[in-house]
Amino acid sequence: MPKKEQMKGPSWSFCCCSQCLLLSAVVNIGKNLLKWRHESDLRSQEFTEESTYGARSTHCALASKKCTVIGGSGFLGQHMVERLLERGYSVNVFDIRQGFENERVQFHIGDLCSKTDLLPALQGVNIVFHCASPAPFSNNKELFYRVNYTGTRTVIQACKEAGVQKLVLTSSASVVFEGKDIKDGTEDLPYAHNPIDYYTETKILQEKEVLGSNDPANNFMTVAIRPHGIFGPRDPQLVPIMVETAKSGKMKIMIGNGKNLVDFTYVENVVHGHILAAEYLQKDSPLCGKAYHITNDEPIPFWTFISRVLVGLNYDAPKYKIPYLLAYYLALFVSFLVLVVSPLITIKPTFTPMRVALAGTYHYYSCERAKKDMGYKPVVSLDKAIEKTVQSYPQLRRASQ
Ligand SMILES: NC(=O)C1=CN([C@@H]2O[C@H](COP(=O)(O)OP(=O)(O)OC[C@H]3O[C@@H](n4cnc5c(N)ncnc54)[C@H](O)[C@@H]3O)[C@@H](O)[C@H]2O)C=CC1
Numbered sequence: 154m155p156k157k158e159q160m161k162g163p164s165w166s167f168c169c170c171s172q173c174l175l176l177s178a179v180v181n182i183g184k185n186l187l188k189w190r191h192e193s194d195l196r197s198q199e200f201t202e203e204s205t206y207g208a209r210s211t212h213c214a215l216a217s218k219k220c221t222v223i224g225g226s227g228f229l230g231q232h233m234v235e236r237l238l239e240r241g242y243s244v245n246v247f248d249i250r251q252g253f254e255n256e257r258v259q260f261h262i263g264d265l266c267s268k269t270d271l272l273p274a275l276q277g278v279n280i281v282f283h284c285a286s287p288a289p290f291s292n293n294k295e296l297f298y299r300v301n302y303t304g305t306r307t308v309i310q311a312c313k314e315a316g317v318q319k320l321v322l323t324s325s326a327s328v329v330f331e332g333k334d335i336k337d338g339t340e341d342l343p344y345a346h347n348p349i350d351y352y353t354e355t356k357i358l359q360e361k362e363v364l365g366s367n368d369p370a371n372n373f374m375t376v377a378i379r380p381h382g383i384f385g386p387r388d389p390q391l392v393p394i395m396v397e398t399a400k401s402g403k404m405k406i407m408i409g410n411g412k413n414l415v416d417f418t419y420v421e422n423v424v425h426g427h428i429l430a431a432e433y434l435q436k437d438s439p440l441c442g443k444a445y446h447i448t449n450d451e452p453i454p455f456w457t458f459i460s461r462v463l464v465g466l467n468y469d470a471p472k473y474k475i476p477y478l479l480a481y482y483l484a485l486f487v488s489f490l491v492l493v494v495s496p497l498i499t500i501k502p503t504f505t506p507m508r509v510a511l512a513g514t515y516h517y518y519s520c521e522r523a524k525k526d527m528g529y530k531p532v533v534s535l536d537k538a539i540e541k542t543v544q545s546y547p548q549l550r551r552a553s554q
Pocket residue numbers: 223224225226227228229230247248249250252263264265266283284285286287288300304323324325326356379380381382383384389390
């Protein structure tokens with residue numbers, strides 16, 4: 154609320170008759186009240202932004218900012234765009250497809266592997282968010298390598314050529330995960346020697362390229378955000394796969410003892426981490442060339458999370474348990490069989506060794522570094538996030554029987 158002394162009194166204008174004098178005073182009081190309301194609204198808006206983004210970014214909220222979201226038509230990308238617009242950024246989206254309509258957004262359709270496609274989308278832009286990737290469960294190794302690795306190198310070159318100052322990459326916490334327990338893992342853990350899949354292998358290559366290109370002396374600064382298990386409204390992957398598995402009757406068995414803690418991160422918290430990183434990424438800031446875990450900071454047993462979402466959507470929670478190692482070797486055996494019959498038929502098994510490892514081990518990460526360097530704090534709690542997510546999928550809800 155503004156202080157009383159900041160409110161200006163009504164200004165009086167000269168007139169000869171008393172009715173005019175009265176009318177003029179009333180009009181002026183009205184005008185000043187409106188002005189005061191507007192200033193007060195702005196101040197309270199600043200307060201909200203300040204409490205969320207920290208004092209430094211209050212300034213950024215009011216300044217005009219131009220950014221490009223590569224992969225802006227995707228799940229995370231769309232949420233990024235919405236929040237950036239709310240924060241007063243002017244936003245370009247670069248993607249191979251147009252995922253939504255918004256007259257405030259300038260779409261550039263193209264392939265990030267092509268510098269010619271990219272350059273027009275980067276003109277006059279000072280921040281690039283790179284959150285494009287082929288879907289993690291694709292089997293196309295060549296595509297992962299081309300888009301995540303060589304494509305990201307092209308993005309870096311294009312950014313430098315276009316004079317972009319900040320590049321914020323969406324990496325993944327899985328770059329350090331090898332299928333073995335990780336408890337409260339920090340960013341100092343080494344990259345996985347044996348990544349769980351080819352997607353992750355190329356996410357490692359990608360992150361190394363982006364962090365290695367950090368060059369504040371030449372006004373080019375980079376940072377990598379490592380989220381884990383992103384979920385929320387419009388996610389095409391996590392909740393739909395769970396529901397699909399439940400519908401087909403395969404979601405009855407828990408892998409392991411059901412106690413393994415995992416990070417699931419609400420999409421708005423992931424977005425918040427990205428925007429903070431962009432705003433705190435400055436020459437001489439500790440963020441330059443570094444990776445940051447962004448999680449909900451509330452690890453939860455994997456099967457508790459799955460059960461809460463499924464029960465929320467009126468499906469049964471898994472009841473039975475199978476020892477982790479037994480499930481893992483069974484999944485390995487199934488993958489071997491799938492490989493043998495692959496020249497004849499294509500089968501996509503639900504329980505792959507990778508999914509078994511994700512479902513049966515501990516893998517949660519510390520976000521202390523993000524808290525310390527950019528004042529990160531999740532903006533939506535896990536309880537609220539699960540509630541909002543469940544409510545956002547009426548079409549996936551099982552009709553009561
Ligand atoms: N979904 C999750 O749980 C996690 C995702 N990530 C990372 O977050 C980022 C965003 O993921 P999501 O939004 O879930 O994926 P998504 O599949 O919904 O979005 C990716 C977008 O990238 C675009 N894209 C793909 N190839 C492209 C190309 N060659 N040129 C231009 N655009 C291209 C797609 O059209 C799509 O719109 C990815 O980098 C992913 O690796 C990291 C950790 C967890």
